[in-house]
Amino acid sequence: MASKEITVILLDVGPTMSAPTAGGAGPSFLENAVKGIDMLVQQKVFTNRKDLISLVLIGTKDTNNELAQGGQYQNITVARPAEIPDLQLVRYLQDQIKPGKVHADFVDGLVVAIDLIIKAVATKKFDKRIMLFTDARSPYNDDGVSEIVDKLKLMECAVSVIADFDDPARKVFHAKTKQQRAGEAFLSTLAEETNGLTASFRRALEMLARFRARQVKQVTTFRGDLNIGSINIPVYNYTRTAEAKVPTFKKLSAVAQQAAEPGDMEVRRETSYFLQEDEETEVQKEDITRAYKYGKDFIPWSSVDESTMKLSSHKCLSVLGFTAASNIPRQLLMGGAVAVVPQPGDAVASKALSAFAQAMVLQKSVAIVRYVFRENANVRLGCLHPVISAEHFYLLYNSLPFAEDMREYPFTTLHQKRYMPSAEQLKVVDGLIDKLDLTMAYHDQEGNAMDALHPKLSFNPVLQRVYQCVKQRALHPDDDIPPLDPLIEKYVNPSQDIFARAQAELDRVRQAFPLQVIERKEKDEAVKLWNEADAPVLNVDPVDLLGGASHAAKKVKLENPDGNAGPVTLDSLSSGQVMEVGSIDPIKDFRTMVSSKTRDLVSTAVAQMKKRIIQLITESFGSNLFQKAFDCLKVLRIECVRSDESAQFNDFMGLLKQTTSNKHHNPQHYEFWQLIVKAKITLISSDEAYDSEVTPEQAQQFLEDAVDDSAQVAVATPKDQDVDDLMDMME
Numbered sequence: 001m002a003s004k005e006i007t008v009i010l011l012d013v014g015p016t017m018s019a020p021t022a023g024g025a026g027p028s029f030l031e032n033a034v035k036g037i038d039m040l041v042q043q044k045v046f047t048n049r050k051d052l053i054s055l056v057l058i059g060t061k062d063t064n065n066e067l068a069q070g071g072q073y074q075n076i077t078v079a080r081p082a083e084i085p086d087l088q089l090v091r092y093l094q095d096q097i098k099p100g101k102v103h104a105d106f107v108d109g110l111v112v113a114i115d116l117i118i119k120a121v122a123t124k125k126f127d128k129r130i131m132l133f134t135d136a137r138s139p140y141n142d143d144g145v146s147e148i149v150d151k152l153k154l155m156e157c158a159v160s161v162i163a164d165f166d167d168p169a170r171k172v173f174h175a176k177t178k179q180q181r182a183g184e185a186f187l188s189t190l191a192e193e194t195n196g197l198t199a200s201f202r203r204a205l206e207m208l209a210r211f212r213a214r215q216v217k218q219v220t221t222f223r224g225d226l227n228i229g230s231i232n233i234p235v236y237n238y239t240r241t242a243e244a245k246v247p248t249f250k251k252l253s254a255v256a257q258q259a260a261e262p263g264d265m266e267v268r269r270e271t272s273y274f275l276q277e278d279e280e281t282e283v284q285k286e287d288i289t290r291a292y293k294y295g296k297d298f299i300p301w302s303s304v305d306e307s308t309m310k311l312s313s314h315k316c317l318s319v320l321g322f323t324a325a326s327n328i329p330r331q332l333l334m335g336g337a338v339a340v341v342p343q344p345g346d347a348v349a350s351k352a353l354s355a356f357a358q359a360m361v362l363q364k365s366v367a368i369v370r371y372v373f374r375e376n377a378n379v380r381l382g383c384l385h386p387v388i389s390a391e392h393f394y395l396l397y398n399s400l401p402f403a404e405d406m407r408e409y410p411f412t413t414l415h416q417k418r419y420m421p422s423a424e425q426l427k428v429v430d431g432l433i434d435k436l437d438l439t440m441a442y443h444d445q446e447g448n449a450m451d452a453l454h455p456k457l458s459f460n461p462v463l464q465r466v467y468q469c470v471k472q473r474a475l476h477p478d479d480d481i482p483p484l485d486p487l488i489e490k491y492v493n494p495s496q497d498i499f500a501r502a503q504a505e506l507d508r509v510r511q512a513f514p515l516q517v518i519e520r521k522e523k524d525e526a527v528k529l530w531n532e533a534d535a536p537v538l539n540v541d542p543v544d545l546l547g548g549a550s551h552a553a554k555k556v557k558l559e560n561p562d563g564n565a566g567p568v569t570l571d572s573l574s575s576g577q578v579m580e581v582g583s584i585d586p587i588k589d590f591r592t593m594v595s596s597k598t599r600d601l602v603s604t605a606v607a608q609m610k611k612r613i614i615q616l617i618t619e620s621f622g623s624n625l626f627q628k629a630f631d632c633l634k635v636l637r638i639e640c641v642r643s644d645e646s647a648q649f650n651d652f653m654g655l656l657k658q659t660t661s662n663k664h665h666n667p668q669h670y671e672f673w674q675l676i677v678k679a680k681i682t683l684i685s686s687d688e689a690y691d692s693e694v695t696p697e698q699a700q701q702f703l704e705d706a707v708d709d710s711a712q713v714a715v716a717t718p719k720d721q722d723v724d725d726l727m728d729m730m731e
Contacts, residue, residue: 005127006052006082006120008113009037011097012106012134014059018099019135029164030099032201033133036162038093039208040131044085046247046467052126053089054116055080058109059100059138065112075104076112082120087474094475103138106183110148110159117157128157129196135164136183145186149193158196161187165200221338222373226353226395227318233352234343235317237373240396242336244460281595289585300585304628313379318370325366328383333398334405340384340395357386357393371397428505428512435502441495452495461491581608583615586628587635594639602643609636610652617660617672626672633681646684646692653683657702677703 017030027035037055044051056065060077067073079096080089113130121128130152152159163184164176176184191198222237251267273283290306291298317340342349360366367384381402384395412419421429441452451457465488472482484492499506578592579601586609593605609632616629633656640649656676660669685699686692694702 004050004052004125005129006054006117007040007129007131008054008056008082008116009040010056010058010106010109010113010130010132010134011037012058012104012109012132012138013097013100014103014138015099015101016103016135016137017059028099029135029201030097032205033162034093034097036201036204036208037133038090039205041085041089041093042467042471043208045087045090046470050084052082052120053080053085054078054082054113054120055089055092056109056112056116057097057100058106058134059102059104061100061102065115067112067115073108073112075100075102076109078112078116082116090471091475105140106132106134106136106138106187107140107142107145107148114148114151114155114157117155128155130157130159132159132161132187133163134161134183134187135180136187137177137180138183139179140183140186142186145190149190152194157194159191159194160196161191161198162201162204163187163198165198222315222317222371223343224315224317226340226356227316228356228367229319231352233356234346234349235340235353236343237317237397238339238341240337240339244463246462246466275595277592278595278597287587287591289588300588302585302628304625304631308624310376311379313372313376315375315377316370316372319384320368320370322360322363322365322367325364325385328366328400332400333383334401335399338397340397353395354393357388357395360384360386361388367395368400369397371399425512428508432502432505432509435505436498438498441498452498453491458491461488464488464491581605581612583612586612586616586632590632590635590639594643602639602645603648606636606640606643606645606648610648617669622668623671626675629672630675630679633676634679637681637684641684641689644689644691646689646694650683650692650694653681653702 011033013030017033018028041053044053055078057077057079058075060075062077063074064077065073066078068076079092109132110130117128117130164180165184165188188198190196218238220236221239222235224235225232226235252265253267256262256265273285273288275281275283289300289302291300293299340353342353366386369382369384371380371382372378373380380399382397382399384397387394387396414420438452440449442450465484468485468488469481472479578589578596581589581593590605590609593601593608613629613632613636616625616632620626620629636652637649640646657673660666660673660676663670680703682702683694683699684692685694685696687696
């Protein structure tokens with residue numbers, strides 16, 4: 001099956017197509033045909049498929065096709081060449097299709113359609129299809145039909161015919177002329193020989209009215225081994241079922257829409273962040289981190305922390321054990337299903353998987369598996385069910401819930417004696433269930449049971465409704481949203497016919513389960529007060545509610561230093577002065593301190609950041625905190641250059657080199673020094689900061705010199721007590 005399709009729609013607009021259907025009271029054949037074509041085109045437009053559609057009209061007054069020479073192929077018009085369908089084609093179908101007054105040969109129309117397909121796709125990989133909408137009343141010439149059929153077979157082009165066919169299953173028969181019966185017989189044979197379909201207008205409208213999800217090329221979601229102990233079976237996994245999502249809508253600019261050159265009208269969002277304390281200071285995206293709420297506090301969680309805590313998993317599909325199939329009820333199965341098949345072309349894998357599936361069928365068991373579909377993906381717990389038929393076999397995977405996925409609803413259990421139903425009540429409910437069985441809702445003319453909502457013929461009513469409303473808004477922007485389509489309403493409302501047949505059982509259920517209203521007593525007057533939504537709002541001083549005027553003196557006052565009460569804002573309550581570079585988000589704390597406008601905290605922040613870097617290095621489990629410490633070092637260097645604290649940074653770098661650059665002295669810390677060397681984080685030179693006494697040559701040489709156990713750092717020895725403390729931490 002090719003990923004794209006070309007469809008040529010042949011629409012008969014001859015004079016007989018204007019005749020009404022349904023005994024003269026319904027719409028004409030032409031109106032039904034246009035409605036069906038409109039639905040087909042809409043499906044292509046909404047699903048954004050790259051299929052091609054061409055529209056050819058048969059029976060037009062004029063002639064417009066490339067084969068019209070020498071009086072042949074007359075009254076046939078190519079209204080639309082083979083192109084990707086769009087809104088313009090939908091509007092053309094709505095407004096431009098008019099009934100013709102001359103007859104034309106639909107066999108000639110088939111030849112024109114074949115020519116269009118050949119010229120549009122040539123040898124490209126396209127599925128080819130011709131759809132003919134006609135009442136088959138126009139005369140036709142079947143000379144050369146065998147050559148046409150051979151050509152269609154060679155092209156692998158199916159011809160589907162929608163005409164005024166009888167529907168024996170629904171006991172629908174129409175009075176027809178001899179010409180019409182001959183035409184229908186001819187077209188039925190043509191459709192059968194080309195692997196096409198035939199359908200009545202009514203049946204075609206019912207099928208085309210159901211919007212289908214976009215068909216996508218089937219690709220593997222996993223390629224690897226199914227591990228059963230020491231046995232490995234190469235398998236491929238394919239998605240079997242998946243949820244069809246409602247299409248996402250894009251935002252368009254109403255201003256651009258009204259402009260002379262609207263362009264694509266797409267709205268692009270740009271978000272900027274600013275400090276809470278200073279709305280003029282913008283925070284860059286790379287300086288923003290995630291946070292989790294813990295009580296009333298927000299705990300920052302950097303990308304380094306996240307990568308450290310994230311579970312590392314390897315791609316696998318491993319059997320953990322087996323259990324009886326009865327232990328896995330269907331309500332436990334989660335998400336979509338995945339088909340597990342043997343690797344194509346591997347006969348050994350095919351035999352092994354077949355034996356494995358047959359063994360599970362014989363044992364009436366399923367396999368519990370650990371599934372990771374790609375490296376470092378979330379681990380899934382699932383089960384494998386064997387599926388075996390005469391045509392194929394495979395294993396069907398479904399995810400199982402973890403404990404956190406379970407939701408226990410607090411329904412009253414029926415096992416309590418006071419709530420246990422009687423035998424008569426159970427019998428009544430069984431009768432109602434049997435009467436409302438949707439798998440036996442209707443019967444055909446032969447008495448066979450028919451489903452009311454067969455899964456293969458039922459479609460998501462939400463998607464149906466969305467597409468219906470979008471189409472209405474596209475064609476008629478100023479009209480109201482249309483009412484619910486009857487076909488959609490059938491899915492969302494109970495069938496009145498079924499409930500009418502079950503009326504006696506419903507009455508018995510009402511008698512067996514009498515209902516009475518139980519007055520709910522309010523547990524507390526306060527609860528009653530809050531539940532009364534229409535109660536008037538009382539204008540009462542909260543202090544009086546807490547104990548009257550005697551408690552007024554105990555109120556907390558927020559006052560300015562001069563004693564006068566000032567305005568209290570949310571920012572003033574929630575924001576606090578940062579006085580320490582913490583371990584959770586040291587970079588944010590450091591930047592907040594150095595940017596403080598109320599106090600000069602630069603020197604304090606630099607000293608604390610140095611301590612924090614050493615702490616991260618020394619307390620790191622392996623190298624999991626090295627990246628965090630390295631990010632802090634980069635931020636510290638930038639600020640030291642900006643704030644004329646180059647001596648502080650250079651002394652600190654000398655300390656880091658002395659304690660981390662010797663591979664034999666401390667191999668674990670040496671890995672951190674390699675991060676510094678790789679990123680070329682060196683001393684601040686005089687070219688960067690005027691207060692630095694380090695030349696650019698010394699800064700470059702700093703990273704190249706190795707340090708042994710007895711070597712001295714080629715920078716000034718730190719004199720402050722803080723650095724001595726840092727040395728102690730490194731020891």
